[in-house]
């Protein structure tokens with residue numbers, strides 16, 4: 001009995017690879033004050049038409065939030081009224097969020113949706129790990145967001161393979177390290193106009209190819225995705241676009257481009 005009891009205690013603990021941890025409010029402030037690269041973030045949107053909507057999540061997973069926002073800590077707050085990206089940065093500094101996203105939907109001048117950027121989300125918790133088991137196993141232990149270095153390596157390998165797969169059909173594929181896993185964005189103009197059924201079909205095709213993607217993201221029901229160059233406050237890593245070659249050899253634990261200054265990056 002004693003052995004079983006210890007096992008439960010150990011396995012119920014939230015775990016992540018060594019060197020990764022939640023960011024404090026002070027660290028988030030430091031990052032968005034002096035490290036967040038507005039020019040690079042702006043560059044990311046050079047393809048997308050129209051005004052981009054942003055969204056912040058203050059403390060849904062980390063439970064770390066400014067006291068005055070305790071009521072809104074878990075909600076998704078839209079940041080769609082701003083004059084320039086510097087203004088967006090100021091609003092981020094007001095909320096000090098654990099996560100910053102942008103809306104993949106594209107809107108016309110009247111605010112009507114005209115399309116959506118196509119994206120694929122690969123997360124390590126969806127990988128079946130030889131040590132930690134399936135996502136179902138992890139959920140049973142309330143470790144749905146936990147992941148280990150092995151799972152991260154496996155999901156990175158999947159990202160490389162999915163990049164190859166998508167490159168056979170599309171010409172403008174971009175990879176992004178999300179902090180926990182990887183995102184693949186397809187920027188080909190015609191993909192913005194895919195309808196819901198076409199997106200779902202593509203998602204199911206990719207899944208049947210053995211890729212552990214989040215179907216919600218590709219089908220378009222989940223329209224928000226992490227903002228490149230923002231801070232992932234769950235793991236204290238910078239969301240980083242990577243070329244295909246970089247994706248192959250990228251080391252999320254040690255790569256200085258992904259490690260914020262407050263962790264020595």
Ligand SMILES: [Zn+2]
Pocket residue numbers: 129130131132133147148149150151
């Ligand atoms: Zn594992």
